[in-house]
Structures are given as structure tokens and as C-alpha cells.
Amino acid sequence: MRSEIKSLEIKNLDVVYGNGGHAIQALENVHLKMVGGQCLALVGESGSGKTTFGKACLGLLPESTRIRGSIYLNSEKIPYEDKKTLQEIRWKKIAMAFQNGAATLNPSHRIINQVAEPLIEHGIENKTGARVRAAKALEKMGIRSDAHRRYPHQFSGGQAQRIQLAMAMILDPDVLILDEPTSALDALSKGLVHRVIAEKKSRGKVIVLITHDLEFALKSADTMAVLYLGQIMEKLPAQQMFSNPLHPYTLALKRSYPTMNGARDLGGIRGDAFYRTVHQHGHGDEKDSPHSHIQVPESSHKDGHAPPTGCLFQERCTQAIETCRHGHIAFEKVEDHDVRCIRRGIVTMLDLNGIKKKYGSAAALHPINLNVKAGEIFSLVGETGSGKTTLAMIAAGVLYPDAGTRFFEDRDMDNWIKKDYKSLAGKIGVIYQNPAESISHRFTVREIVAEPLKIHKVFKDKEEKEKRVKACLADVHLSTDNAFLERYPHELNMGALQRICIARALVLDPSLLIADEPTSSLDPSVQAKVLKLLLDLQIKRGLTMLFVSHDMGLVRKISDRIGVMFQGQMVETGPASTVLEQPCHPYTRLLIQSARGEFSSEMSEENRTANTEGCSFASRCPHRQDLCTIKTPSLRSLGMAQVACHFPLGAKDPGP
């Protein structure tokens, strides 16, 4: 074995299956470099080219496949044309454990023989020696010795997968490619695989983990590469997969994955993954509509073909703009990620900075910051009177802050409001707490939903307008027949009214939806329906949502990120899972405990005294110290969250 650092480098790898009009681009321009002691996880939906990548590394792709680019193993190019050398390298230097273990094992041989086979093939051991080593390897993977002489069909899927692993590792290769090693494994067996990977890493091996199990990838891998339709969309440190994804696809993928810490309802990714036919030149310059915001992705790609030009993810992306449709999307460095996105990853939709607001002499908002990224659901929580609604309405552009700057889609909002409020208003939809009051009782359902269209004079043609109204009503699962359209609000129940309000907020296809306690006036069963609806719409339309609520249980179900407000200040903000599972601010913990029904008298509202200096929560805080009553804490980073507390809970170094 060589002593130098092991590495696997892939340069400009292109893989095309088949030929002619039906050729399918499986991988495009994949560029990766892995060094020994590291594990790279390739993640992505099925059909994204993960397995193709593994097979390409081993030279196992069918003859007819067109492959371009080169792969270097320990800085030496692998000669795929030279079958003999390849045979030598395979298993010995680079090995792969295949997905679906049972099917890839030979059903007519005992497993012990199959595992031992590479040892004999490569002439490393004789039959007996090989069996001994194979038995050891199998036992290490948790297959007991009395089962070694069985045939593959006598094993469960999970066991077969572990046998595959044992086989791949039997020659102790430098590069180990694991294709979905955990897909058939239960949580405990996953631990075994994790330990094996950790052990290999410590011995300086290169591990390529092909998986859709994000949580496992997060635990085992150092780097993650997110593959979509054969292109790497983002390469990021594995730790940041859940906390700081930069590419919209990574975020969507993360959202689809069930984790133990996140309580948010699973989202999906709108549209379906396409398959990609090879680019046909001269086909790419179709004229597109002047919309800067891509609508629901059914329209142009019904046949399931990926977009011919521009970003592959454009049709499903929540922040696609016109330029995403054309030209080459480069892979560039953003923070410590590499992102293939023309907009340099997920953009900030709303950015409020140092916002102050006073009502008379009472300060409703102390300088407060808020930023909401495109495609996410940001929840503002806090008790009544904490300034949530004020902040939301400032974000909506209907209230004016006393100080601070507001940016929406990178444009100065105050300026925008002065110049052309209407165009801004069309981009922000608002749902109010009380649906019955937020609509005029003199309007019919049709008039209510069509009102924004009327104000913005979107359609001159009545039929088109009607069509849009009906489409929106259908989106919120309401009837679209004329009898219903002619009804008046007082004839409808609250749930239907709130859905009408949602339809009205969406009829102009806004990019930001601000929902101010949208379900607090509804009973639980209706609330569940409305929330489900909002989440579905969020995925379908790629909306960014600012959600205001005092209900922690509800926020837990829908948020990507949470901001906790107390007396006009943001006391804690961060990813929903972090804030809810490991609250750093005592107030956040109080909110969570109260939501669980654990009321504490010490921290209750009555215990409050007015204090002008120091932390506004100090008088109610069980952890207060002298500093808290003297100095006002400012927001500082703590792990993935930001917290405004001198002595945050669970912090290793208390105090600034």
C-alpha cells in the first residue's frame, strides 16, 4: 500500500446514456476532488445521477455509454480502456457497495464464497485464507458465523446490504463508494455503517457516500455534494446541510427530509424531476414571456424534459428570474460553499434593518432586524403586544418605521413606496387575523377575490379575469361554480372566509405572503385545513412567507426559521429546529414551556416591573444576574441561532 495521501479526483465528467434523440444526459461537467480521511456524500433525488457517478468511477457503465472527462485515483489517471489494469484497480483500489444488496449478490453462491471471491481473484489469499478473512469481515458487519454458509435469498434486505459492504471492503480499497448503504437498514444498523465509515476515514481512506438519507450523510460525511439532473448544484460542508443551505434545491431537499429535530411538516419540491435529453443546439432561444417571476411549472415542460438552456432547476425553483433561463450557470464560491446559481444561492427577499417604531411615547419596536430568505417560511412568535404585527405590517409596507431601512428584493422599500406603491403592493400578499373584517361585506365572493385584479387593472378581458379568480379559488379548495361566486361573506363560515382571503392574497401571484395570525380565529379542525393549504401553496407557488403567530405548536409545524420577539425586540432567531429544541433565551424557553402547559408563576406577566435599563426580560428571568439589569444585551451568534441574552441557556461561556 502506498504511503502518500489517497485521493480521488474527477475532472469534467460527462456521461450520456444511449444516443440519437433519446440520449440521456446522466452527468454533466462533474468536478470533484476528495482526499483521504474524508467522506463526501452525494445527495439528490432519484435520477439525479448519483449511482451513475459511482459506476463511472469503477468503469462499470455499459459499452454504449459516452463518457468524457477523466478520473484520477491517487493522482494517477484511471485507464478505463485498459481492461486489465482496470480489473487490477477495481476492488483493490476502488470498490463499490451496490444499492439493493440482495439483487446484486449471486443467488447461486454461498455468501462466504462471494465475499471471499475478490481475495482469490486478485491472488491475495488462497481459498482457506480468503474464507477466514471473509468470515471476519462478515462478522464485523454483524453477520453471525452460523449464517455465513447461507445463500443470498436467505437474508433480509438489510443483511444483504451489509454483506455487500463486507464484500466491498474485503480488499481494503483506498476509495470506497457506498451506494445507498443505509436504505434498507434500521436505525441501529445505520450506527454500524457509521462506525465503519468513521474507522475507514481515520485510516485515511476516501469514502464516497451516495445516499438520500440526509441525516445519515450529515453524521458521516464531511462534505456534501447536491446533485440534480447530473449537475452538482451545491457543494457544502455537511454540517450546514440543515442550517445553512444556499441553493434553493438544497433547501427544498432538506425540507423534504424527515428529521428527528425538525418538527416542521414535510414539504416537497414543486414539480417533478425531469429526465434530461442531450442538448440540441439551435433549440434554446425560444421567446419567453416577460414575467420575471416564474409561475407554476407545468406549462412548458409537460413532456418531462429538463429546460434546454439555463439553470436546470429553473422550473422548480422558487426564486427563478429571467436570466436563469439562459446561458451558462457557473459554479461559484459563496461563503464556504460552491453553488451553481446565477443569484449566488438563495436570495434575501426581505431585509429590515434597525427598524424603530413608536406609538405615541410607547416604543413598539426597538431597533430590530429581520431578514427573510426567498422560499422560506419565517415565523415571528411572541406574546401579545410584543410588536409582531407592527413588524409584519412594516414589512408589508403599510406602516412606516420611524427609523431603519427596508429592502424588498434588494430594492429600497421606502423609495419604492414613494415612487410606485402599487407595483410593490402587487408583490406582497397579506392575510389578516380576522377574515370577516378584512373583506367588505358588500362584496360577493367573486368581487372579493377579483379586487386586487381590479385595483391593479391586470385583465381587460372579463373572461380571463374570471378564469384567474376561479383558478385561485380552486387553489384554496373552494367551489368555483357561479352560485358560490355570487355569495356574500355573511353566508359563509370562517374557514371558507379565510380561504377566500388567502385566494385574494394570492391572486396577483405575489412573491411574499405575510400572514398575521391567519388561523387564530378558526377552530382547530379548520385551522389544520388552512395550514395544510398554506403549506401546499407555499410549495406549489414557491412563496416566501412571513408568518406571525403566538402559537408555538403551530409555528413548530410550519417554520423554517423562527424569530422570537419580546417587547419590540428580537430576543432569539435561528433555524426552527434549533430554536425549538435548544432554546437559548430564557423567554423562548418560557414560551415553549407554556405551550406545553407547564406554567411557571415566577416568569409570568404579573411578576413584571418596568425597567428602563438593561434586559427587558430581566424582571421575569429566573437566571438574571446583576449585569442583566444594567446592560441591554444585543443579538449575538450562538451556534446556529442568534440570541440577545447575557447568559444564554446551554452556552459554554456564559457572559460576554
Added chain:
Amino acid sequence: MHGKTVKDLKHNPWFLTGLSLTGFFFVLAMVGPWVAPFSPWDISFNPISPPDGKHLLGVNDGGQDILSELLYALRNTITFGLLSGCTALVSGVLTGVLSGWFGGLLDAVLMRIADILLAIPAIMILILTAAVFRPSPAFLALILASITWPTISKAIRAQTLTLKNSLHVKAAFQMGAGSWYIIRHHLLPEMFPLYLIGFAAKIRMAMFMEASLAFLGLFDPSRKSLGMMISYALNYYYLDIWWNWLMPPILCLSLVIMAITFLAISLEDVLDPRLREAVMEKTP
């Protein structure tokens, strides 16, 4: 208007009474000159004669047919009421909505004017104008309207201020609606019941005022009016003419005013019961 409202109204006895009475008097006023058996200025009949087949209500002291006179008088009174009521309504609603919605200087100026006008007793102004300038009845109606609009304006303004803070107006504003859109689609229709009340009050007041002025003899004596008829009839109260000469104009005036009141009350009731209580105190 809501489809349901119409259905509700069909079963409302107040509304039905009011509508049939108003309709009856309105039609009577319209067709009066054509159905009147004689010209009211024809003095060729036997003065102060009781009703008979030819003169259904008899003849007055001037030798004129009382029925014909009544029909012409009714027409004059109703026209005066409508003209004054409409003018007061339009100016009241406009000033009320504008000062409520835009506020600021406009509001301050309009409302100070309104306050001044509210302090002036309408009847005094009318008597003085009529006596000194002897203007046409139409001009008097307009003068009356110019004094009576503030009550409507104040009520509309108050309601506009309330509506301004209501969520559906805020929502419309958030959607990007301009002032005119909101005034047209959210404020004006919303205050419909308020107009009815204001309108009815002003018409009632104007008709009563017209009768009073005529009673006082401040109009051209040749102009037929219910007030003047009452006034002349009273001169002969010692004769047995009260039932055929004095009664008809008094009855007509009372019934018209009652009918309009019924109509207003029932419409308010059906259109928006909540609003009625709020507004009743504001409209005298």
C-alpha cells in the same frame, strides 16, 4: 344591494306601507296637473261651497276648486323637498367623505364651516331671505340645503373615520388601491343606510319648512302650497269647512312625511341594524 335584502323588505310591513304611500303621493304629484278637474287659478266658482258631485272637496273662499288646488300644492311641496333633500345629501356626503378620508386642512376648513352652519337656525335664515329677497322657491330650497348639509356631513365623516380604520379598507389600501377606488368601492356603498336616513330627514324637514313658509305667506300668493291652503282655511275656522278644506292639506303633509319616515326606518332596519343605532343620535 344584497339579494337577501330585497327579500327581507318584501315582508316588512313598515316598508310596504311607506312604499305604497310614498308611491301614491309621488304619482299624484307627478300627474296632478293632468288629473285635476279644474285649473286651481280658476276663480269662477261659488266661493265657500261644500263638496258636491262637481267639486269633490268643495270650493274655497276665492272661488277655486279645493281638490285641484291640493294636487298642485302637493306637487310643489314634494318637489321642494326632493330638491332640497338631494342637494343637502350630495353636498353632505361629499364633504363628509372627503374630510373624513383626507383629513388635514380640508377636514378642518369643512368642519368649521359645518359648525358655523349648525349654529344658525335654518328657519330664521329662510324667513329673512324669503321676506327680503323674494327668491324663487327652487332658490329657497337650495338655500335650505346649504344650511342643512352639515348634519349629514358630520355623520358621514364620523362613519368614514371608523371605516378608515376597518380592516377591509386597510386591506384594500395594502393591495395598492388609491383614494378614489377606496371611496367609491369601500366607503360610499358601506354608508348607504346613512344616506337614506339623512335623505329622509332632510326631505321631511324641507317639506315641513316649505309648508311653514307658505303658511307664513312668504311665498308668491299665486303659488299653490299645502301651507298656504292651511293658512287660508284657518281664516274660516268658524265655518264648517274643517273637514273638506283644512283637513286635506294637513293630512297630505302628515302622510307624506310619515311615509318617508316609514321607508327610511324599514330600509335602515334591513340594511344595517347596527348602523342605525349609531347614527340615530347623530342625525337630528
